[in-house]
Amino acid sequence: MHSALTEIVLEKRGEVERIKKRRLPGDRGNDIRPIRNFMGAISSPGKINLIAEIKFASPSAGPIRKKTDPVSVGRVYEKAGATAVSLITDKRFFKGDKEQLPRLKEAISLPVLRKDFIIDEAQVMESFLYGADALLLIARIISEKKLRALLKMCRELGMAPLTEVHDRQDLDKALDCGAEIIGINNRDLDTFEVDHQTTLELAPLVPEKCITVSESGISSAGDIHLLKKCGINAVLVGTSLMKSDNIRLKTQELVLAGHGSR
Numbered sequence: 001m002h003s004a005l006t007e008i009v010l011e012k013r014g015e016v017e018r019i020k021k022r023r024l025p026g027d028r029g030n031d032i033r034p035i036r037n038f039m040g041a042i043s044s045p046g047k048i049n050l051i052a053e054i055k056f057a058s059p060s061a062g063p064i065r066k067k068t069d070p071v072s073v074g075r076v077y078e079k080a081g082a083t084a085v086s087l088i089t090d091k092r093f094f095k096g097d098k099e100q101l102p103r104l105k106e107a108i109s110l111p112v113l114r115k116d117f118i119i120d121e122a123q124v125m126e127s128f129l130y131g132a133d134a135l136l137l138i139a140r141i142i143s144e145k146k147l148r149a150l151l152k153m154c155r156e157l158g159m160a161p162l163t164e165v166h167d168r169q170d171l172d173k174a175l176d177c178g179a180e181i182i183g184i185n186n187r188d189l190d191t192f193e194v195d196h197q198t199t200l201e202l203a204p205l206v207p208e209k210c211i212t213v214s215e216s217g218i219s220s221a222g223d224i225h226l227l228k229k230c231g232i233n234a235v236l237v238g239t240s241l242m243k244s245d246n247i248r249l250k251t252q253e254l255v256l257a258g259h260g261s262r
Helices: 003-022 038-042 070-080 100-107 121-129 144-157 168-176 197-205 221-230 239-243 247-258
Strands: 049-054 084-088 112-115 134-138 160-165 181-185 211-215 234-237
Touching (some): 003 121, 038 049, 038 211, 049 239, 070 100, 121 144, 160 168, 168 197, 197 211, 197 221, 239 247
Parallel strands (some): 049 084, 049 234, 112 134, 181 211, 211 234
């Protein structure tokens, strides 16, 4: 793994210990809206669905956009035709904030994906309590035993786990553990380099019963047209949307490119 990713995982271990010390409550409470169908939203037939991501920075790109209210961005995404919204909640490396999850969930009607570096059941429960409808699990950073346990816990809580892979080994691991939504990350976690060929090569290996999402490096209608040939269900796009001078128009461009593409 890239040294930055190793540092992130170490940070998450500390976060897990802090979560456990807080002793989370056992249920969501009445003020959090019910879980929405993330899997259904991103597998709507006849098109490539857009998961629009809210992110303000990353270790690879640095600052992406001046920090603003995530709720306002989420509302723009929804009005522009996205089928789900991803919120990066890591604070130190991505300038995110998990406290924004319930606010975002309240403000929009789309399913909300919590994107973070989930390595423990405590984070899964926290995601549930903060209103996430889905969360990201990265096959590369957790053991097969842990991945299997986290997938099981997500399903028991009613959340949809998006399991991220980058190579054949990651994919086999995810499928062996029973992952149903496969996110193919075009970014190599060892080098941080991006190559769409990753999706083109791995997507045909994903069983038809699974939902396939392409992640990273997608910035134009041309990218979506390139990826459509391998039968993906959705794309997850953050940086190009957040860097755009007009987020609404950029989102509409990618939504339109996905229509009638499958």
